[in-house]
Amino acid sequence: MRIVVASHTYIVDLNREKLRELANLAPDVEVTVVVPKRWKPGGVQNRVVESEPLDEGAFRVVPLSNFSQNQQGLLTFGWDLVDLLRQFRPQIIQVEQGAKALGYAQTITLNKLLGLKAKNVFFTWWNIPYTLKFPVSLLEKYNLSNTDGAITGNQDGAEILRDRGYNGPITVLPQLGVDETLFRPQEVSNLRQQLGLEPTDFVVGFVGRFVEEKGLLTLCQALEGLRDRPWKWVLLGRGVLKESLELWVKENQFEDRVIFVESVPHDEVYRYINLLNTLVLPSETTYKFKTLSSVGWKEQFGHVLIEAMSCRVPLIGSDSGEIPYVIDETGWVFPEGNAEKLRECLVTLMDDPELAKQKAQQGFDRAMKRYTNRAIAQQQLEFYQQLLG
Known part of the structure; x- marks a missing residue:
């Protein structure tokens, strides 16, 4: 052929x-x-x-x-x-x-x-x-x-x-x-120490553009309600929303909880994904289907999802665009823009490590089979x- x-x-x-x-x-x-x-x-x-x-x-x-x-x-x-x-x-x-x-x-x-x-x-x-x-x-x-x-x-x-x-x-x-020879489960204890992460920290991750349509402000709201939990948030990327995120960190006194990382080559991203207890992609559709227009956006795929799956990291994603189809039954999907439901997903993961491990394995198997x-x-x-x- x-x-x-x-x-x-x-x-x-x-x-x-x-x-x-x-x-x-x-x-x-x-x-x-x-x-x-x-x-x-x-x-x-x-x-x-x-x-x-x-x-x-x-x-x-x-x-x-x-x-x-x-x-x-x-x-x-x-x-x-x-x-x-x-x-x-x-x-x-x-x-x-x-x-x-x-x-x-x-x-x-x-x-x-x-x-x-x-x-x-x-x-x-x-x-x-x-x-x-x-x-x-x-x-x-x-x-x-x-x-x-x-x-x-x-x-x-x-x-x-x-x-x-x-x-x-x-x-x-x-x-x-996804390149499964690069994005795979790996030990990254040195990077954890470098970033000041404690063994008891529940590490939430986001990888992508810092823009409103990626749902970062919804994730901010979800984490605000978990002050009594030992979470850390690693944000890998850059974008116009960074100043707003930094202001949110300061207003909530989360300086010791939120870690910004940028300018990481793609062949180093796997190290940061392997830090995570969960990767969250909370994308939000800006196109509302009210008129037949090409103005707007919704998640086309979310390549970072299959990279996390390949690293055996549990997923949480919104129901924007293709995200539910990629995650399927291997993780948690919440209604886009709903901070309370996102918070519930995070709590479930924090409270049930065995379920988290099971979902991570299911995601890994799905990535190897399909992606x-x-x-x-x-x-x-x-x-x-x-x-x-």
């Missing part, structure tokens, strides 16, 4: 592990990853990434000339894409920029013009309803009418595609898996096989 996957996501080598695994699943699988030659990462001023080619036999990365260097919906490729498709003659062409992407329309059209008869597939994270105006509405209609299969990163994304009129095959898979790079690659390959008949 010859597969082409096109996305700026795979400029970063760390993000390619799922596709490497895909290329290793069977002797007849070949994966060619198309990335833009030049790309400006979001939020990094004046920085341009120059992609490098890579050839590992059945897995290779091919940088191609590209138009638009920082807008994924506008990303398209130059004439060298035609040469690649003509020579490789893929059976699957997957573009990971969503249903409204120009790059997807480009590969659909080239697939037809070159007579490749490949299956057209796209990936999307989009999980809130939207309306479109001409000509983007026409672009999406063209793309969806020529789609053989879609992969959505969440259940809501699949429902959105049905609402948009797409009736073809859909599978729900995250774009990236490693190899597990996701296997599910993706099965979807391709379904499309090819």
Whole structure:
């Protein structure tokens, strides 16, 4: 099976592990990853990434000339894409920029013009309803009418595609898996001592952006009601809400309870997750489904959840977006924005260490079965096989 996957996501080598695994699943699988030659990462001023080619036999990365260097919906490729498709003659062409992407329309059209008869597939994270105006509405209609299969990163994304009129095959898979060789249960006593954590401390953790939609203020309220408990809160990340969080710490005299950590490389995050008695993702939806608008946000997946599961750390999450589907029966889910229910989850974990241990093991088993790079690659390959008949 010859597969082409096109996305700026795979400029970063760390993000390619799922596709490497895909290329290793069977002797007849070949994966060619198309990335833009030049790309400006979001939020990094004046920085341009120059992609490098890579050839590992059945897995290779091919940088191609590209138009638009920082807008994924506008990303398209130059004439060298035609040469690649003509020579490789893929059976699957997957573009990971969503249903409204120009790059997807480009590969659909080239697939037809070159007579490749490949299956057209796209990936999307989009999980809130939207309306479109001409000509983007026409672009999406063209793309969806020529789609053989879609992969959505969440259940809501699949429902959105049905609402948009797409009736073809859909599978729900995250774009990236967890590296279980890195994110695994490990001893981190030295880090505990470094951060001043006592053996009796119940360590609550948050990893991510410090923004209101991540529900941090709700977690603040929940912890306020647990003053008589020996908890510590480790926040790993950064964001515009940090000043408000620091003010809350000062007003409640929690200076000895709250630990801020930032600028940690991704390959060091596992150490901090292994400190935790629980990881909490209290995300809150800002889109309330009152009008068909693309304004708003709800949790698309929560990658840190599967990283914590892989480290055998119990989870608490809100019911925003994909979180309940990721956690399933392996942890605790509370109504988003409800500090009292979140507090009840924390108390349950504090009071029942055996139940916490049981849930942590269930989460670990689920991560190994569903969310490693190899597990996701296997599910993706099965979807391709379904499309090819």
